[in-house]
Amino acid sequence: KINSDRLWDSLMEMAKIGGTVKGGCCRLALTDLDKQGRELYIKWAEEAGCTVKVDAIGNIMCTRPGEDMSLPPVGTGSHLDTQPTGGKFDGVYGVLSGLEVVRSMNDQGIKTKHPIEISVWTNEEGSRFAPAMMGSGVVSGRFTLEEILDKKDVDGLRLGDELERIGFAGETPVTGRDFHAFFEAHIEQGPYLEAEEKQVGIVTGGQGQRWYNATFMGRESHAGTTPMHLRNDALIASSQLVLKVEEIAKAHPPGCGTVGFMQVTPNSRNTIPGSISMSIDLRHPIDGELTLMDKALTEAIAEIEATGVSVELDPFWYYEPIHFNTECVSAVRKASVDLGYSHMDIIAGAGHDACYVSDFAPTSMIFTPCLNGISHNEIESTTQEECEGGCSVLLNAMLTMAEV
Amino acid sequence: KINSDRLWDSLMEMAKIGGTVKGGCCRLALTDLDKQGRELYIKWAEEAGCTVKVDAIGNIMCTRPGEDMSLPPVGTGSHLDTQPTGGKFDGVYGVLSGLEVVRSMNDQGIKTKHPIEISVWTNEEGSRFAPAMMGSGVVSGRFTLEEILDKKDVDGLRLGDELERIGFAGETPVTGRDFHAFFEAHIEQGPYLEAEEKQVGIVTGGQGQRWYNATFMGRESHAGTTPMHLRNDALIASSQLVLKVEEIAKAHPPGCGTVGFMQVTPNSRNTIPGSISMSIDLRHPIDGELTLMDKALTEAIAEIEATGVSVELDPFWYYEPIHFNTECVSAVRKASVDLGYSHMDIIAGAGHDACYVSDFAPTSMIFTPCLNGISHNEIESTTQEECEGGCSVLLNAMLTMAEV
Numbered sequence A, B: 001k002i003n004s005d006r007l008w009d010s011l012m013e014m015a016k017i018g019g020t021v022k023g024g025c026c027r028l029a030l031t032d033l034d035k036q037g038r039e040l041y042i043k044w045a046e047e048a049g050c051t052v053k054v055d056a057i058g059n060i061m062c063t064r065p066g067e068d069m070s071l072p073p074v075g076t077g078s079h080l081d082t083q084p085t086g087g088k089f090d091g092v093y094g095v096l097s098g099l100e101v102v103r104s105m106n107d108q109g110i111k112t113k114h115p116i117e118i119s120v121w122t123n124e125e126g127s128r129f130a131p132a133m134m135g136s137g138v139v140s141g142r143f144t145l146e147e148i149l150d151k152k153d154v155d156g157l158r159l160g161d162e163l164e165r166i167g168f169a170g171e172t173p174v175t176g177r178d179f180h181a182f183f184e185a186h187i188e189q190g191p192y193l194e195a196e197e198k199q200v201g202i203v204t205g206g207q208g209q210r211w212y213n214a215t216f217m218g219r220e221s222h223a224g225t226t227p228m229h230l231r232n233d234a235l236i237a238s239s240q241l242v243l244k245v246e247e248i249a250k251a252h253p254p255g256c257g258t259v260g261f262m263q264v265t266p267n268s269r270n271t272i273p274g275s276i277s278m279s280i281d282l283r284h285p286i287d288g289e290l291t292l293m294d295k296a297l298t299e300a301i302a303e304i305e306a307t308g309v310s311v312e313l314d315p316f317w318y319y320e321p322i323h324f325n326t327e328c329v330s331a332v333r334k335a336s337v338d339l340g341y342s343h344m345d346i347i348a349g350a351g352h353d354a355c356y357v358s359d360f361a362p363t364s365m366i367f368t369p370c371l372n373g374i375s376h377n378e379i380e381s382t383t384q385e386e387c388e389g390g391c392s393v394l395l396n397a398m399l400t401m402a403e404v
């Protein structure tokens, strides 16, 4: 069992960094607030006896020694960065659960054969810099360090420069990481555990994702003098695609399709929009279905282009559905049963660092319910009891793998 | 006849202030560039022997004395501010034509009974600060000075503060202006003169306009974990309205409907948009049709609200179709005939300062063709010959009314 109050207090303390008036958190990757959050985390980890290292993409590794330091660690971790309208739990719950596991082991004088290692992965959200899960993606080899350091935010700031600026371009190489097993605790961020009244989700895998940037090129022109039939309105074309993305997702249940980002140029109320830049996010747990969604998107764009606005589609990110390691999944299930928590198997709808860690290490995840299934919203909420449940399962699953 | 080269050279010189790589001009109202443009204009007007005053909303009045200074001036003018992706001619052509009229009168030693007055009206575009035609609207009494000084741009900067900052909050009162007659020369900004191969448009009136701000309130939520049927996606709702606005305009020819401005919040690719702010611009030359378009818009919004996203509509600007003074219209027609220019009657699709001046003085306008009917675009283009034509008509119409 873990110390529930201490876990909750740490969550509330961390939430002050970037805390919003609506009770959420805005701590975008590689901002000053991210730096503050990281520094507080390192302070806590060191106080808990961990040695701390930072790698070249800014991942923080906090190690509690094991009896046999030649063995690969049993890992856990998640992220401290949030969405612009983020909550207090998404990601943070995972890294603070990891810390609580170490603190509880210390309290109880538990020694493990394998070292325990908590990772705070860089830019999991993919909001300020796309794509998501960058820190774990670089370590897994999905991305090269160079391509990621070169990513730019919407203001043109370079990720590598921002990492330097906040002092988290570390010296540890991103290569050569290994885990005996890796577990990530996370709030579900969706409605299923709550609907089924389960305390714990045994995450067996994650759905596949495809991310795109689409650029629409129409022609700027006067809103009052340009007859309707002579227009090349980029916003009309992009609006058609927004609705099409919804239609495509609905035609492939339980797939999701979302346009979350859109920029209008010149964004002047009496000028017909000349160009639009927007994001598209398609997801499905079955890869074949995701392929069909991708195909439908391409077809929809061809239809829109026939109206006279040209569209450039950049499919810059894709990963196929993830299947977690059966032994790790069993360890989570066993811990849930042993501790008497109601539970169900579940597929992750979001991307998680664990998805990329599972490329190179046996991995699974532990989900806990969140109120009304709402996340990426300042009102994201969960209870202390729910947090305690997931963290206790994490402790037990890790202990099983780390050999007490 | 006017000095065509001098007019063209002045146009090209002014276009350097805010000149863009694509050959257009970005000189937004009350920016440092607007200040520079105004200062160059005042220098030129003073060199041409005008006395210059600035009023409390920043309108610049340049007066060439008449023989009887107790008589109201014959006025002309337009604006120096541009769209973000503006051209070199929209507005600028009108104020430089006015200057060329004065310069030509000086060259030819012409004396008029009435003074000649050129106005450079503040913020005609309505792009940085909405609505449009603010300077002329304050003078006509359509707007109060106080409400206009309190307008904010998208960054929250107050118009009154920006006016002070660039040194154009003048001392002349905005009240008590009068014109014996007022003429505004302007590029057509639409396709009709070119299509009909006419050199001059005799502008008999302007279409009515309705401007709105619409705010959509949905619910932010995770793009990967929120099932399609549980979403309140503000961008889906606003995209539906963008398409509806087009549909409404097409159902009421020759009406126009445009969404030129849209801001997405939080604008993060994996968060379902929680709120959208957008503009709507509806126009029609017949007021009854414009009323029907307004009604259709309200109905469309009610339908969209039924899908679960709430919409707030702020109809913050409206003016009914404008009919110009028949005597002034005749003066323009006579000048075109006398000078041998092919011409046609035309209705202004855009709003112009002349529309508001016509509230309190006999007014009409002179249109000249523009390439492919394109304006509010950096590629906006017209020829020196076309500029010369409109300016010569302006000179002659003004001379008729000013009594040589």
Ligand SMILES: NC(=O)NCCC(=O)O
Binding pocket: A090, A124, A125, A126, A132, A133, A189, A349, A350, A351, A352, B222, B223, B224, B270
């Ligand atoms: N956990 C989470 O919200 N990850 C962000 C990446 C994604 O969009 O799935």
Ligand SMILES: NC(=O)NCCC(=O)O
Binding pocket: A222, A223, A224, A270, B090, B124, B125, B126, B132, B133, B189, B349, B350, B351, B352
């Ligand atoms: N002339 C011109 O482009 N005016 C801007 C105001 C409008 O939108 O009509």
